[in-house]
Amino acid sequence: MGLKRNVSLSAALGYKGQAPYLTYILHRIGGSALFIFFTIYILSLVGVQAANGILANWVFQIIFLPFMLFHAINGLRITILDLSPKLIEHFRTAINIEWVAYIVVVLFALFVILRNAFGG
Amino acid sequence: MATRTLPLSKRGFNFETFMWAFTRFTVIAMYGLIIVGILGTLGLSLQTGANFGDILYWAFFPNAAENPLGQIWMTILAKLMVIAFVLSACGHGVHGVLEILDDYFTSALARRWSRNFIITYAVIASLIAMYVIWTK
Numbered sequence: 001m002g003l004k005r006n007v008s009l010s011a012a013l014g015y016k017g018q019a020p021y022l023t024y025i026l027h028r029i030g031g032s033a034l035f036i037f038f039t040i041y042i043l044s045l046v047g048v049q050a051a052n053g054i055l056a057n058w059v060f061q062i063i064f065l066p067f068m069l070f071h072a073i074n075g076l077r078i079t080i081l082d083l084s085p086k087l088i089e090h091f092r093t094a095i096n097i098e099w100v101a102y103i104v105v106v107l108f109a110l111f112v113i114l115r116n117a118f119g120g
Numbered sequence: 121m122a123t124r125t126l127p128l129s130k131r132g133f134n135f136e137t138f139m140w141a142f143t144r145f146t147v148i149a150m151y152g153l154i155i156v157g158i159l160g161t162l163g164l165s166l167q168t169g170a171n172f173g174d175i176l177y178w179a180f181f182p183n184a185a186e187n188p189l190g191q192i193w194m195t196i197l198a199k200l201m202v203i204a205f206v207l208s209a210c211g212h213g214v215h216g217v218l219e220i221l222d223d224y225f226t227s228a229l230a231r232r233w234s235r236n237f238i239i240t241y242a243v244i245a246s247l248i249a250m251y252v253i254w255t256k
Contacts, residue, residue, distance in 0.1 A: 028220055031213070031216045031217070031220065032217075032220065034209075034213065035213055035216075035217055038209060038210070038213060038245070039245070041249075042245045042248055042249055045248070045249055045252040045253065046248060046252060075147055076151065079144055079147055079148060079151075082144060083144070
């Protein structure tokens with residue numbers, strides 16, 4: 001692996017990689033969100049009250065949960081395709097299925113968070 | 121796109137291949153633990169009449185001091201499952217974070233220190249988590 005990055009950030013953001021690139025970027029953002037979540041979770045286990053407050057905060061959940069759910073669902077697709085090489089030629093169909101599953105799950109999750117937040 | 125042409129046996133088993141396999145197997149372990157956790161939660165909901173969402177929430181947050189369903193979940197099996205999940209997540213996450221950091225830290229020195237930091241963090245966080253989960 002080279003030690004120099006030859007692509008600027010602006011060029012990377014402007015790259016039109018379509019669905020596979022979008023899932024790649026969202027997977028990384030989701031992984032980073034999970035890393036932050038894991039750190040707060042450890043602090044919560046230790047007994048830091050502020051960490052408990054953050055985890056229970058509906059704004060935190062609204063921001064982090066969609067990314068974390070995407071990471072989990074996209075990771076499932078990657079794992080299935082990695083372990084079943086014959087399916088790789090159908091990867092665009094797999095991404096479409098993934099988006100449908102993700103939208104259903106994330107809408108349900110957001111509904112539950114908002115219902116709990118506003119006591120519905 | 122054609123299917124993969126190089127079989128696993130001919131790819132060799134270097135560090136990257138090992139970490140690729142490790143990352144995949146730890147994520148499969150996590151999916152397995154989640155499925156078992158959800159099935160267990162469904163069973164407990166049936167038996168106790170408690171809200172499925174509440175039990176599911178507390179199943180992944182085994183804080184006995186604030187856990188209204190602690191007596192149900194704080195069994196040795198539940199603790200072992202949560203510890204296994206945390207260790208799987210930590211092992212999976214270390215490699216993922218390293219891949220991201222390697223893309224943004226381009227000097228050899230920065231990469232070495234980012235690796236030292238993230239591996240140290242993972243070991244300390246895992247030890248703290250295991251201790252707290254087991255002793256509470």
